[in-house]
Amino acid sequence: MSSLSKLRAILEERLALMAPSRRLRLAVAEREVARRRGGKSRLRVLDAGCGDGLLLLAMAKRHPSWEMAGVDLRADLLKGARKRAAARGLGNARFLPGDLERPLPESGCDVVLAVECLEEIPGDRQALRMMFGALAPGGLLVAHVPERDWKPVLPGSSGIWREQVRQGYTAEELEALLREVGFTDVQVRPTYRSLAAAAQEVRDRIKDAGLLVRLFAFPFLAAAVRLERWGVTFGRANALIAVGSRP
Numbered sequence: 001m002s003s004l005s006k007l008r009a010i011l012e013e014r015l016a017l018m019a020p021s022r023r024l025r026l027a028v029a030e031r032e033v034a035r036r037r038g039g040k041s042r043l044r045v046l047d048a049g050c051g052d053g054l055l056l057l058a059m060a061k062r063h064p065s066w067e068m069a070g071v072d073l074r075a076d077l078l079k080g081a082r083k084r085a086a087a088r089g090l091g092n093a094r095f096l097p098g099d100l101e102r103p104l105p106e107s108g109c110d111v112v113l114a115v116e117c118l119e120e121i122p123g124d125r126q127a128l129r130m131m132f133g134a135l136a137p138g139g140l141l142v143a144h145v146p147e148r149d150w151k152p153v154l155p156g157s158s159g160i161w162r163e164q165v166r167q168g169y170t171a172e173e174l175e176a177l178l179r180e181v182g183f184t185d186v187q188v189r190p191t192y193r194s195l196a197a198a199a200q201e202v203r204d205r206i207k208d209a210g211l212l213v214r215l216f217a218f219p220f221l222a223a224a225v226r227l228e229r230w231g232v233t234f235g236r237a238n239a240l241i242a243v244g245s246r247p
Contacts (some may be wrong), residue, residue, distance in 0.1 A: 019221075044069075047068065053078070070094070101226045104133070110136055114137075153201060193228065193237055
């Protein structure tokens with residue numbers, strides 16, 4: 001691969017990671033882990049439904065002492081994730097095949113992340129049981145999901161979340177589901193609202209545009225994420241984060 005091709009591949013990957021919704025999901029997940037596990041410098045973290053692995057790899061790079069494992073059904077996505085980990089020299093990141101509705105290939109974890117996967121799993125309750133089983137006693141689940149009544153901000157944007165089998169959850173439904181499975185100390189709160197959602201919809205509309213167009217748009221999308229994190233936003237919640245502990 002030529003130097004120009006390598007540079008283009010790096011830029012494409014960084015633009016994918018820096019999509020507004022990805023940035024916010026990474027930020028809120030890391031914040032919750034730090035808030036509840038901030039006293040531990042070494043953590044075993046399982047990313048359930050890791051997909052292309054970009055969130056896990058970003059976290060692995062920022063926390064080299066953490067042992068990160070990603071699990072997903074799709075072999076093609078796992079293959080790409082392994083190549084990215086090797087290219088970056090991230091020896092603390094592994095990727096394993098696994099069905100989230102069956103016993104997971106890792107156990108005794110300090111943290112399980114379930115970021116935008118529950119709404120795509122027919123047996124979400126069963127998947128949560130498997131995540132519960134993968135945690136060590138006192139381990140933490142961090143789940144991020146669409147809010148059930150979310151709607152697109154911009155006219156013409158899709159009102160469907162990727163491969164969803166359900167539209168999402170209310171805060172009450174999500175809390176009840178986690179408690180039913182056995183999680184304690186459950187907290188659910190809204191995450192991003194309409195500003196970040198609108199930025200993501202803009203990004204979705206230009207994702208197939210040329211690289212220069214997307215690079216030009218990036219500062220504006222990044223600014224929307226910063227404002228959202230500072231609480232400068234509007235509208236109702238489009239997503240929820242839930243945290244719970246295994247007793």
